Amino acid sequence: MKSELKLKSGKIINLPSRMFRNKDLSEMNLDYVENKIYFNKYDEKKGFISFNKEVEKNMAIINYVDCSTTPFSKEELVSSIKKQIDTNSDFIILPYFKDENEYDLNIKIELAGKIKTRYNKEIILEISYKATPQMIKKVIKQSENFDILAVFYGVHYGRFPSFRLLCEKIFLFKQVTNGKVFCTGVPLVFSGDEYSKYSYLFPIWSLVCDGWVKNWKRGGGAKEIRLVDYEDYRNKNFMGWCETHKPNDIVESVNMSVKGLFGDGHAMKQVREQYIGMLRDEVLNEVYSITPKSIGTYLRDKPRIYIALILDLYKQKLIIQKVREANWAKTYAENDIRLLEKELFNFLSPSEIEEKIEKNIVTLVSKEQKVPISVLINEVQNSRF
Amino acid sequence: MIEKNDNYLNFNVTHSSMGELLSSLKEKEEISNICKERSLNIILLKNLFFWSAQGFNNVELARKLGVHRVTVQRYSSTLKKMKVEEYHKLFNYISKGLRNGV
Numbered sequence: 001m002k003s004e005l006k007l008k009s010g011k012i013i014n015l016p017s018r019m020f021r022n023k024d025l026s027e028m029n030l031d032y033v034e035n036k037i038y039f040n041k042y043d044e045k046k047g048f049i050s051f052n053k054e055v056e057k058n059m060a061i062i063n064y065v066d067c068s069t070t071p072f073s074k075e076e077l078v079s080s081i082k083k084q085i086d087t088n089s090d091f092i093i094l095p096y097f098k099d100e101n102e103y104d105l106n107i108k109i110e111l112a113g114k115i116k117t118r119y120n121k122e123i124i125l126e127i128s129y130k131a132t133p134q135m136i137k138k139v140i141k142q143s144e145n146f147d148i149l150a151v152f153y154g155v156h157y158g159r160f161p162s163f164r165l166l167c168e169k170i171f172l173f174k175q176v177t178n179g180k181v182f183c184t185g186v187p188l189v190f191s192g193d194e195y196s197k198y199s200y201l202f203p204i205w206s207l208v209c210d211g212w213v214k215n216w217k218r219g220g221g222a223k224e225i226r227l228v229d230y231e232d233y234r235n236k237n238f239m240g241w242c243e244t245h246k247p248n249d250i251v252e253s254v255n256m257s258v259k260g261l262f263g264d265g266h267a268m269k270q271v272r273e274q275y276i277g278m279l280r281d282e283v284l285n286e287v288y289s290i291t292p293k294s295i296g297t298y299l300r301d302k303p304r305i306y307i308a309l310i311l312d313l314y315k316q317k318l319i320i321q322k323v324r325e326a327n328w329a330k331t332y333a334e335n336d337i338r339l340l341e342k343e344l345f346n347f348l349s350p351s352e353i354e355e356k357i358e359k360n361i362v363t364l365v366s367k368e369q370k371v372p373i374s375v376l377i378n379e380v381q382n383s384r385f
Numbered sequence: 386m387i388e389k390n391d392n393y394l395n396f397n398v399t400h401s402s403m404g405e406l407l408s409s410l411k412e413k414e415e416i417s418n419i420c421k422e423r424s425l426n427i428i429l430l431k432n433l434f435f436w437s438a439q440g441f442n443n444v445e446l447a448r449k450l451g452v453h454r455v456t457v458q459r460y461s462s463t464l465k466k467m468k469v470e471e472y473h474k475l476f477n478y479i480s481k482g483l484r485n486g487v
Binding site for chain 1: 421423424426428429431432444447448449450451452453454455456459463
């Protein structure tokens, strides 16, 4: 679900936004990507990498100091903020620290509030996907101290238990505060379910949050060469590929045979990297273009355990955009709108929810001046049977 | 239940609507085979058609869609090499989708 976000700096970004690193742009042979976020990670030796004027003009900048392996200290936190303040960034991010606790989080939130009043930049508060329920309560309660919540995932390979923890945080925060959520350090490959021995290229981040950056840490080297098959997006070894292709079949995107693609040597490694980069871009574009009508087609052959979580977050995004943020909803009390949202959420399919909002509710509210909320709820309830 | 279904079929499914459904399914399958053979992603292709019709060149398309420059080049060169009938099928399918906002 696409939307625009106007930043305090005047720049406009298209949400959900992938955050591109310098490495991503050079791999893609591009100088910039329009209206997206540039993720500039701090390097201990080189500082923040300088980038060209086109990036500054066309992209929103996050200068990020990675503290995910550093234990929390107020000095480190202040130093990470100082590094960002005098740069040309559009955001100030209070990063997640290793094993930070409730007390540390309190300090971060208080500091975020102080910075927010002094600087004309979007303030991002980053927490871990493992944050406790008490920590989330605190974040929600003091959400006015910052503009965007970022949830740090920090894994190369997504699995259901950790993904569920992450999704719960996003859902709760959005449900109560209506705020935007970014996910940092996310994987693009997820484990399969009980029906599949393979993992999947499954970059669903545009469906569940408002912005995301791929994990930047190096993963451990694989024992054998594995590649994502362009036909079913499963991550397979050569024998796995041979189940769906012949060894001499040509992989069009790199103009090479399947057998050749699994060859040894540095040159072949580069070809494989190019192949996976191109396939990834195509899938990311596909996921970004998903609409309530097409989400079912995309999720149909994907690992089932993730589908309910993804659908819930997507439905929530849809309802927030089409109901909570709609002009007609502003004439109703917040609690009344929540009741209507709850009814809509009972529908399983996003396209059904969209249809109910656009065909039933919007038609009703545009005909009369003020339709009682009970009538709107009835309209939704009745159409379910 | 069976009676209900029969009633529904008798009243709502005409020979022409069934024919339409079958031909649209056949068209979908044909398009998916064309794309599969050339490893083209239909959604990306749709986006490329949409923006290139507005006059954007390959680099601008890549910047707009956030995809590899080589990917855009590959898609346009694949379209150039495609048989005319196949291109027409693809073009009709995509423009129909764009008109319906899908």
